[in-house]
Amino acid sequence: MIGSIDPILLIASLMVASTPxxxxxxxxxxxxxxxxxxxxxxxMMITGAIAGFIAAVxxxxxxxGFVAAAAAGAALSLIFALLTQFLLSNQVATGLALTxxxxxxSALIGQGYTGIRPPAxxxxxxxxxxxxxxxGPILFRHDPMVYVSLALVVAVGLFLRRxxxxxxLRAVGESHDAAHALGYKVVRxxxxxxxxxxxxAGLGGAYLSLVRVxxxxxxxxxxxxxxALAIVVFASWRPGRVLAGAYLFGGVTVLQLNLQAAxxxxxxxxxxxxxxxxxxxxxxxxxxxxxxxxxxAPAALGKSFHxxx
Amino acid sequence: xxxxxxxxTPSRLxxxxxxxLAVIATMIxxxxxxxxxxxxxxxxxxxxxxxxxxxQYASYSRxxxxxxxxxxxxxxxGLSLGFRAQVWNIGAEGQYIMxxxxxxxxxxxxxxADSVLLLPAMAVAGACGGxxxxxxxxxxxxxxxxxxxxxxxxxxxxxxxxxxxxxxxLLRNPEGMGFPGSRNFQQYPAAFNGELxxxxxxxxxxxxxxxxxxxxxxxxxxxxxGFQIRVAGEAPRAARFAGVSPALLTSxxxxxxxxxxxxxxxxxxxxxxxxxxxxxxxxxxxTAIIVAFLGRLNPFGILLAGLLMALTYIGxxxxxxxxxxxxAAIQAFQGMxxxxxxxxxxxxxxxxxLAKGARA
Numbered sequence: 001m002i003g004s005i006d007p008i009l010l011i012a013s014l015m016v017a018s019t020p021x022x023x024x025x026x027x028x029x030x031x032x033x034x035x036x037x038x039x040x041x042x043x044m045m046i047t048g049a050i051a052g053f054i055a056a057v058x059x060x061x062x063x064x065g066f067v068a069a070a071a072a073g074a075a076l077s078l079i080f081a082l083l084t085q086f087l088l089s090n091q092v093a094t095g096l097a098l099t100x101x102x103x104x105x106s107a108l109i110g111q112g113y114t115g116i117r118p119p120a121x122x123x124x125x126x127x128x129x130x131x132x133x134x135x136g137p138i139l140f141r142h143d144p145m146v147y148v149s150l151a152l153v154v155a156v157g158l159f160l161r162r163x164x165x166x167x168x169l170r171a172v173g174e175s176h177d178a179a180h181a182l183g184y185k186v187v188r189x190x191x192x193x194x195x196x197x198x199x200x201a202g203l204g205g206a207y208l209s210l211v212r213v214x215x216x217x218x219x220x221x222x223x224x225x226x227x228a229l230a231i232v233v234f235a236s237w238r239p240g241r242v243l244a245g246a247y248l249f250g251g252v253t254v255l256q257l258n259l260q261a262a263x264x265x266x267x268x269x270x271x272x273x274x275x276x277x278x279x280x281x282x283x284x285x286x287x288x289x290x291x292x293x294x295x296x297a298p299a300a301l302g303k304s305f306h307x308x309x
Numbered sequence: 310x311x312x313x314x315x316x317x318t319p320s321r322l323x324x325x326x327x328x329x330l331a332v333i334a335t336m337i338x339x340x341x342x343x344x345x346x347x348x349x350x351x352x353x354x355x356x357x358x359x360x361x362x363x364x365q366y367a368s369y370s371r372x373x374x375x376x377x378x379x380x381x382x383x384x385x386x387g388l389s390l391g392f393r394a395q396v397w398n399i400g401a402e403g404q405y406i407m408x409x410x411x412x413x414x415x416x417x418x419x420x421x422a423d424s425v426l427l428l429p430a431m432a433v434a435g436a437c438g439g440x441x442x443x444x445x446x447x448x449x450x451x452x453x454x455x456x457x458x459x460x461x462x463x464x465x466x467x468x469x470x471x472x473x474x475x476x477x478x479l480l481r482n483p484e485g486m487g488f489p490g491s492r493n494f495q496q497y498p499a500a501f502n503g504e505l506x507x508x509x510x511x512x513x514x515x516x517x518x519x520x521x522x523x524x525x526x527x528x529x530x531x532x533x534x535g536f537q538i539r540v541a542g543e544a545p546r547a548a549r550f551a552g553v554s555p556a557l558l559t560s561x562x563x564x565x566x567x568x569x570x571x572x573x574x575x576x577x578x579x580x581x582x583x584x585x586x587x588x589x590x591x592x593x594x595x596t597a598i599i600v601a602f603l604g605r606l607n608p609f610g611i612l613l614a615g616l617l618m619a620l621t622y623i624g625x626x627x628x629x630x631x632x633x634x635x636x637a638a639i640q641a642f643q644g645m646x647x648x649x650x651x652x653x654x655x656x657x658x659x660x661x662x663l664a665k666g667a668r669a
Contacts, residue, residue: 039458079648082652083648083651083652087651087652087654087655088313088655088658088659089651089652089654089655090651090654092397092458093602093647093651094648094651096399096598096647097599097644097647097648097651098644100595100598100599100640100643100644100647101641101644101645101647101648102644103640103644104637104638104639104640104641104642104643104644105637105640105641105644106637107635107636107637107640107641108346108635108637108638108640108641110637111635111637218637222466223462223463223465223466226459226462226463227463229459230456230459230463233456233459267474267477267478269470269471269473269474269477270470270474272470273466273467273470273471276463276464276466276467277463277467279459279463280449280455280459280460280463280464283449283455283456283459283460284449284453284455287453287454287455287456288452288453288454288455306313306315
């Protein structure tokens with residue numbers, strides 16, 4: 001029964017299942033490194049999911065879908081940026097508002113798009129390479145977004161650790177007052193980071209509706225955005241660990257789906273709880289070690305910046 | 310160029326005025342949104358805000374006001390205590406579901422009991438269910454420093470699956486021909502939470518909500534615990550020196566809000582909803598967050614905000630029928646309300662000044 005699960009297919013589908021969370025978590029990582037806590041990831045993801053879906057269906061091009069999704073995610077995050085950076089609203093409350101609004105808004109514009117199949121996203125075909133046993137399905141037969149997300153991990157890592165702009169971004173996240181005193185534009189840098197986070201969350205959402213599912217249903221992100229937030233904490237704000245975290249959760253999701261399909265004698269509902277319970281468990285393990293958890297957290301995370309104060 | 314100048318203390322006038330401004334702004338922006346959807350904007354707004362109270366079908370929809378406002382107020386009161394102390398319980402929806410499950414389980418286990426004590430016993434079980442569910446993030450926060458926002462939210466999804474498992478398994482109606490869902494409490498008089506005064510929508514959950522408003526007011530204005538909650542939120546360091554234990558406060562805030570959300574769930578399942586089903590959870594736990602903020606975390610403000618939000622629910626349903634407005638529109642509308650509220654809050658905390666020349 002359990003033997004019917006193919007480990008190679010499991011790994012290949014794990015990568016697909018993880019990509020939406022990975023994209024969203026990478027975006028949020030940059031946002032939090034700039035000292036901003038955006039709890040609206042879920043809202044931006046689902047808005048990206050529907051925006052990408054509509055654009056892909058209407059134009060027939062999945063690529064246009066992903067572009068539209070990134071734009072929609074960024075547009076929604078712009079609301080968050082305006083509220084928290086110029087009007088100095090509470091970041092926790094604003095992020096929640098973003099999620100609540102995003103879920104309602106996506107359901108609103110998504111009417112009439114349920115039950116449609118989006119245009120298929122082409123997969124990489126490297127001929128003999130893709131046909132290799134074991135390595136082929138795992139490495140060379142995915143759709144482009146999987147490779148984009150992996151490239152983004154490297155890019156974000158290099159940007160934060162090796163580039164001057166990344167250093168400035170981290171400075172803003174550690175102490176906005178010091179960064180301001182040095183003449184850096186705290187608000188501008190943070191807005192750019194928030195927009196980047198929104199675009200990434202939008203891409204992640206579109207990956208769900210265009211590749212992973214692929215369909216549009218209301219509330220289809222089902223907490224993926226919140227899991228992405230948890231992964232950033234889990235990864236102690238390091239891009240490489242975000243990758244590990246996302247693949248771990250993708251693995252759990254795929255495994256429980258496979259167990260459901262294999263007909264294990266546990267009711268479906270209990271298996272479906274697994275990704276959420278594992279998220280909690282991992283959060284506990286990570287945060288229990290106070291010294292390590294606090295070490296990497298941006299010091300100014302979630303604090304509003306006002307130049308006069 | 311406009312410049313913001315921090316006020317020494319938040320302006321009382323603006324604190325009270327911002328919710329009103331936010332509602333007006335939401336009406337305007339909502340009207341624009343509806344116009345974009347090809348619906349007559351003025352009529353849509355009137356259908357949502359005016360018709361449920363004074364329109365053609367008002368005699369039907371007016372009692373619904375209390376039915377919808379009850380759970381919202383009950384949950385929002387609990388949340389507001391935590392929000393004041395910077396304890397972010399986002400998972401009220403999960404606690405609401407667990408309250409309904411626990412309470413319903415007690416009632417169904419006693420089936421077909423006929424005792425006046427049954428409903429109170431179920432209410433206690435419901436409060437316990439919500440309390441215990443909220444204690445998970447509380448204990449993880451106080452013992453392992455785990456973020457309560459993420460844990461309480463993850464538990465919402467777990468609770469939803471529990472609800473689904475219960476309606477297919479443990480609590481399924483044995484006489485339900487195999488359909489998912491529990492026995493209907495409307496056919497179980499001892500456990501039924503019906504209208505207390507016919508035609509008003511008043512049921513025990515609404516009574517509990519009013520009691521919670523008064524209780525929270527007394528707690529915040531007269532009791533040491535309420536004082537500690539306020540200090541911990543406004544000046545955490547001062548609170549530490551005053552001997553307020555952050556761990557205890559976190560547990561108390563999460564515990565109270567969990568118990569109240571659980572109560573709301575129990576009164577909903579035994580009354581308006583009638584049974585445990587897969588789609589029992591209707592998002593009250595999330596809307597209550599908006600209610601808490603809209604009510605300025607003030608008990609009487611929450612009472613008004615809860616009634617207003619209930620109005621948008623009923624008006625939204627009415628607009629669905631009359632104008633064919635999509636159900637989700639009202640959710641977007643409520644989210645928008647919170648945006649405007651947070652945006653206008655700047656007026657309470659800052660003074661707008663016209664800055665001339667060089668910036669400070």
